Amino acid sequence: MFEHLAAAFEKRHAGVKVRLSFAGSQELRIQIEQGARVDIFASADERHMAALRKQGLVRAETVFARNRPVLVVPLSNPAKLARFADLPKARHVVVGSSEVPIGAYAEKILAAADRHYGRAFRARVLAHVQSRELNARQVLAKVALGEADAGIVYRTDALAMKDRGSTIAIPSPINTIANYPVAMATAAATPDLAEAWVGFVTSKAGQDALAAAGFLGAPPTAANASKP
Amino acid sequence: MKTRPPPDPRTLIFHLGMATCAAGFLTLLVLPFAALVLDGGPLAIWRGFQCALTWPALRLSIETTTVSVVLVVLGGTPVAFWLARSKWRSARWLETLLQLPVVIPPAVGGIALLLAFGRRGLFGGLLERMGFSPSFSPVAVVMAQVFVSAPFYLHAAVLAFGRLNPALLTVGRSLGATPPRLFFRVALPLAKPALIGGAAMSWARALGEFGATLMFAGNMTGKTQTLPLAIYAALEVDVRTAQALSLLLVMFAFGLLLALRNLDRQTDGKPQGAVLTP
Numbered sequence: 001m002f003e004h005l006a007a008a009f010e011k012r013h014a015g016v017k018v019r020l021s022f023a024g025s026q027e028l029r030i031q032i033e034q035g036a037r038v039d040i041f042a043s044a045d046e047r048h049m050a051a052l053r054k055q056g057l058v059r060a061e062t063v064f065a066r067n068r069p070v071l072v073v074p075l076s077n078p079a080k081l082a083r084f085a086d087l088p089k090a091r092h093v094v095v096g097s098s099e100v101p102i103g104a105y106a107e108k109i110l111a112a113a114d115r116h117y118g119r120a121f122r123a124r125v126l127a128h129v130q131s132r133e134l135n136a137r138q139v140l141a142k143v144a145l146g147e148a149d150a151g152i153v154y155r156t157d158a159l160a161m162k163d164r165g166s167t168i169a170i171p172s173p174i175n176t177i178a179n180y181p182v183a184m185a186t187a188a189a190t191p192d193l194a195e196a197w198v199g200f201v202t203s204k205a206g207q208d209a210l211a212a213a214g215f216l217g218a219p220p221t222a223a224n225a226s227k228p
Numbered sequence: 229m230k231t232r233p234p235p236d237p238r239t240l241i242f243h244l245g246m247a248t249c250a251a252g253f254l255t256l257l258v259l260p261f262a263a264l265v266l267d268g269g270p271l272a273i274w275r276g277f278q279c280a281l282t283w284p285a286l287r288l289s290i291e292t293t294t295v296s297v298v299l300v301v302l303g304g305t306p307v308a309f310w311l312a313r314s315k316w317r318s319a320r321w322l323e324t325l326l327q328l329p330v331v332i333p334p335a336v337g338g339i340a341l342l343l344a345f346g347r348r349g350l351f352g353g354l355l356e357r358m359g360f361s362p363s364f365s366p367v368a369v370v371m372a373q374v375f376v377s378a379p380f381y382l383h384a385a386v387l388a389f390g391r392l393n394p395a396l397l398t399v400g401r402s403l404g405a406t407p408p409r410l411f412f413r414v415a416l417p418l419a420k421p422a423l424i425g426g427a428a429m430s431w432a433r434a435l436g437e438f439g440a441t442l443m444f445a446g447n448m449t450g451k452t453q454t455l456p457l458a459i460y461a462a463l464e465v466d467v468r469t470a471q472a473l474s475l476l477l478v479m480f481a482f483g484l485l486l487a488l489r490n491l492d493r494q495t496d497g498k499p500q501g502a503v504l505t506p
Binding site: 027030033092097100129130131132133134138141142145146147 | 339342343346347348363364442443445446447448449452457460461462463464465467
């Protein structure tokens with residue numbers, strides 16, 4: 001995803017080479033805390049961005065993309081799930097670990113579903129949870145390989161593996177939205193370019209590219225308006 | 229008073245060169261552990277030990293790696309004994325094949341294990357019909373550990389058995405010793421120090437196993453969450469906790485390796501040098 005954005009950005013800024021470094025948000029956070037030289041930090045987890053801002057390592061952040069958790073099932077759909085409400089029927093369920101964002105969202109969703117559907121929905125699902133994976137990709141892999149009958153992942157992850165799994169939407173009264181913030185590092189070597197990057201990913205071109213990958217756009221009110 | 233002979237410049241350069249190389253090497257290898265201990269401070273470490281993830285994970289790690297190393301030794305010893313003495317070309321192929329888990333990324337090993345023994349895997353369907361599925365269970369943790377750690381034992385064991393003087397076994401046989409007697413009374417005692425060393429490396433590797441376990445066994449407290457997985461989970465919340473857990477893992481591994489090294493030394497005293505082929 002970021003490769004596309006970087007290529008488009010380089011086209012607009014002649015002579016500029018964007019260098020990308022991908023890792024889990026918490027690993028990137030530790031790298032920045034330990035003095036890694038970066039201009040921009042984009043995080044899939046608002047907690048890590050907030051921690052860096054508290055330490056004065058990044059400037060105010062902008063939510064540049066949002067994502068929606070979905071239910072993903074193997075193509076063969078062995079548990080024959082048609083709707084999210086069928087989830088208690090699945091015998092092998094994997095979700096994220098409570099420490100990682102996708103796991104925290106899954107817990108939020110299950111708690112909301114419990115209130116919405118009643119009949120001990122959450123407890124019946126949790127009884128079938130076989131594993132609490134340490135990231136969304138692991139959840140997806142378990143479903144794609146047929147180890148699990150269902151898992152909760154991000155919509156973009158599920159779309160990227162369409163040939164091995166199908167997606168079941170989680171109804172909006174139950175569902176939640178993941179925010180992805182981006183911020184300029186306080187110690188950015190090229191602050192003007194860093195600012196241009198944030199402007200670019202929140203611009204129409206940037207947002208269109210993100211939408212093509214299945215992301216929800218930046219929230220209209222929050223775009224370029226920093227949080228307190 | 230004795231006067232020292234003037235140092236030979238070549239000797240001086242030799243020692244200087246050796247010391248420089250060693251210093252850089254040791255800095256890279258030892259400093260991270262020192263940083264791990266010094267940076268946390270005892271209080272932070274104490275708090276980490278009180279983390280809810282710590283004890284179930286440590287217990288599971290000890291249990292599974294113990295089973296793993298026993299399985300590696302039980303299965304690896306006959307394989308290594310055969311590989312070391314086989315003249316077949318296929319034996320060299322097999323030996324190389326068995327080293328592959330060292331090279332491939334553990335997560336890939338985990339996927340391979342899933343494709344073989346997972347519910348939809350090659351043998352998974354068969355296993356499931358027999359009412360047994362290893363995935364998401366401690367059995368899967370042990371399988372992943374054996375898979376990634378066995379090469380370390382095998383490598384040491386093949387070398388050790390290969391160094392045995394073949395004449396010794398021939399003589400033994402001509403004196404009427406049966407194959408089991410030769411194996412248990414001659415080959416095994418002679419190879420023992422190397423086997424213990426190999427088993428120690430294997431155990432250490434199993435203890436640190438992360439990628440294949442996460443992929444094949446999943447992550448569930450008390451069931452499949454070993455110490456390395458708990459460290460990764462803790463890292464998501466608080467670096468200090470992860471640091472404390474890492475320290476625990478390091479201390480345990482250090483104690484284990486040191487104990488096995490001492491065991492290794494004790495058996496080393498025997499006059500085994502006489503039977504080594506030149």
